[in-house]
Amino acid sequence: MLPTLPPSARLLFVLLAGTALDGLIxxxxxxxxxxxxxxxxxxxxxxxxxxxADGPRRVWLCDDVGLGxxxxxxxxxxxxxxxxxxxVEHLLAIHVAxxxxxxxxxxxxxxxxxxxxxxRGTPTVDGDRVYALSGRGxxxxxxxxxxxxxxxxxxxxxLGGKIPNWGYxxxxxVDGDRVxxxxxxxxxxxxxxxxxxxxLLWRSRDFTxxxxxxxxxxxxxxxxxxxxxxxxxxxxxLDAATGNVLWLTDWPGKTAVIxxxxxxxxxxxxxxxxxxxxxxxxxxxxxxxxxxxxNQVMKNHHGGVVLVGDHLxxxxxxxxxxxxxxxxxxxxxxxxxxxxxxxxxCADGMLYLQDEQRGEIVLIEASASGWxxxxxxxxxxQTSQRSPKGKIWTHPTVSNGRLYLxxxxxxxxxxxxxx
Numbered sequence: 001m002l003p004t005l006p007p008s009a010r011l012l013f014v015l016l017a018g019t020a021l022d023g024l025i026x027x028x029x030x031x032x033x034x035x036x037x038x039x040x041x042x043x044x045x046x047x048x049x050x051x052x053a054d055g056p057r058r059v060w061l062c063d064d065v066g067l068g069x070x071x072x073x074x075x076x077x078x079x080x081x082x083x084x085x086x087x088v089e090h091l092l093a094i095h096v097a098x099x100x101x102x103x104x105x106x107x108x109x110x111x112x113x114x115x116x117x118x119x120r121g122t123p124t125v126d127g128d129r130v131y132a133l134s135g136r137g138x139x140x141x142x143x144x145x146x147x148x149x150x151x152x153x154x155x156x157x158x159l160g161g162k163i164p165n166w167g168y169x170x171x172x173x174v175d176g177d178r179v180x181x182x183x184x185x186x187x188x189x190x191x192x193x194x195x196x197x198x199x200l201l202w203r204s205r206d207f208t209x210x211x212x213x214x215x216x217x218x219x220x221x222x223x224x225x226x227x228x229x230x231x232x233x234x235x236x237x238l239d240a241a242t243g244n245v246l247w248l249t250d251w252p253g254k255t256a257v258i259x260x261x262x263x264x265x266x267x268x269x270x271x272x273x274x275x276x277x278x279x280x281x282x283x284x285x286x287x288x289x290x291x292x293x294x295n296q297v298m299k300n301h302h303g304g305v306v307l308v309g310d311h312l313x314x315x316x317x318x319x320x321x322x323x324x325x326x327x328x329x330x331x332x333x334x335x336x337x338x339x340x341x342x343x344x345x346c347a348d349g350m351l352y353l354q355d356e357q358r359g360e361i362v363l364i365e366a367s368a369s370g371w372x373x374x375x376x377x378x379x380x381x382q383t384s385q386r387s388p389k390g391k392i393w394t395h396p397t398v399s400n401g402r403l404y405l406x407x408x409x410x411x412x413x414x415x416x417x418x419x
Contacts, residue, residue: 030074030399033122033171034260035345038217040306042347042398048418049350051363055377055414056403060099062411065092067385068118068135071171072406074399075125078102078144082132083409084110084118091123091132091140093147096402099413105147111135111167116390116408120169121215126195131179135167139181141198151198159203160187161211166256169213173227175240180218180227184211190229190238202243209234213258213302221266222285228261230270235261235281237268247287252276258302262312267292269326273301273317280329293329298322303343304395306351308366313351315341321353323368335371338362347398347416350374356391359407383408 026045034040048056066083073080079094087110093102110117111134123132130144137155142148155161155168161183173180178192178201188203189211209231216229218240225240232253237246251257254274262269271278277296281289298305298316305314311332312324320336339362340355346366353362359379365372379392386408394406401417 027400029076030072030397031126032073032124032174033071033215034304034395038173038215038260039262040304040345040395041308042345044398044401045348046418047348047350047398047401048416049374051375051377055361055375057415059402059413059415061413062094062099063409064101065094065406065409065411066090066118067116067408068120069116069169069390069393070119070406071122071395072397072404072411073123073125073130074397074402074404075144079404080123080125080130080132081406081411082107082119082121082123082134086110089119089134089136091130091142091147093144094411096400096413099411103147105140105142105149107132107140108134108136108138113167114387114389115166116387120167122171124172124174126174129195131172131174131195133168133170133172133181135169137161137163137168137183139172139179139193139198141179141195153193153198155181155183159183159191159200160185164211164213166213168211169258170211171215173216173218175218175227178240180216182211182216182229182231184209184231188243189231190216190227190243192240192243204238204243204245206245207234207236207238207248212253213256215260217261217263219263221263221283222287224287228263228268230257230261230272232257235268235270235279237283237287247283247289249281249289249291251279256302259300259304262305262307264307264326267326269305269307269312271298271300271305271314273299275299275317278324278329280326295329297329297331298324301341302393303341303356306344306346306366308346308349309368311366311368313346313366314344317341321371332368333370338371338373343393343395345396345398352396352398352403354392354396354405356393359392361396361405379405379407379412381410383410385409
């Protein structure tokens with residue numbers, strides 16, 4: 001019962017109570033690679049804090065999204081992903097209510113590769129448009145309602161790029177009026193295109209590294225909007241307005257550089273596998289780069305790292321799942337036996353971990369106190385079409401109370417809403 005108050009005060013009481021309730025249960029879209037902020041973290045609240053013995057309830061299974069490792073973007077009632085069917089890669093829109101197909105659009109010839117054919121990146125949703133990059137480097141902009149292609153460009157033929165050994169895996173960044181991506185090459189490694197018509201706005205003519213596998217992040221650092229990218233030998237920040245290099249530092253990458261950079265304030269953290277390790281830099285007001293530490297605590301191959309509070313979580317080759325202190329770079333805890341190598345996503349203070357080999361999905365607390373498990377299940381069924389060298393590499397997505405997982409042509413939806 002409401003207390004006895006004047007009508008205006010009673011109305012304020014109701015509004016404040018409603019606001020408090022919304023803070024407890026809050027859904028959120030996942031419009032691009034690694035979520036709204038490209039940091040691997042969902043801002044949802046009110047999700048399940050523990051799972052039943054056999055895992056959360058499966059809502060549906062779609063068994064025909066095609067081959068590939070493309071991630072999932074979810075906005076409103078639609079999920080977007082990519083897959084190869086026959087010799088063609090497709091951008092797909094899926095109804096989140098039941099997993100049925102809304103539309104499918106041809107985005108170019110299939111990438112073939114020994115580690116698995118098909119597209120790798122995640123579509124990016126911006127308003128009524130969807131942007132996607134095929135494994136062979138065709139960037140398309142389509143109408144979100146029906147999949148009609150509004151414009152397209154070739155990262156190789158039109159923008160002078162070169163397909164990396166394992167295909168283009170980048171997920172395009174939409175920032176303001178621009179679409180930003182990394183063709184790589186001597187004409188300029190990174191380009192910005194007008195998101196409305198695909199016109200070239202600028203290219204990074206003084207940064208000409210070959211393309212690797214990381215995706216660009218946008219950040220405002222020391223009052224300057226910039227795009228941060230990691231290639232095999234360099235970590236770079238470009239002026240968002242011009243594409244000019246603001247700062248640059250060396251990176252000893254080997255074979256493949258994959259995880260997306262993490263930015264907090266004026267700090268940038270990167271990591272790579274193949275024995276390389278991790279690096280934290282700080283950026284000064286004059287764009288001066290200070291290397292705060294560089295070590296081999298976190299050697300993350302491609303499963304990604306998330307920053308929660310002042311701690312980083314991810315899988316480090318040869319070390320296991322670990323928690324790393326952002327400020328010092330030191331190990332806080334590690335777990336080598338509970339789960340194999342894989343990828344992760346964070347939502348509502350919990351980490352959703354996925355074992356790449358067995359397909360086990362585990363829920364743990366994002367806590368510096370240690371490994372605290374709150375449920376696990378095994379992805380079932382699993383594909384019979386995966387390349388013998390491939391594994392379950394698509395990262396989990398959490399959006400609007402649902403957990404989405406993928407193993408090639410199999411797309412799973414689970415209810416983790418806590419309702």
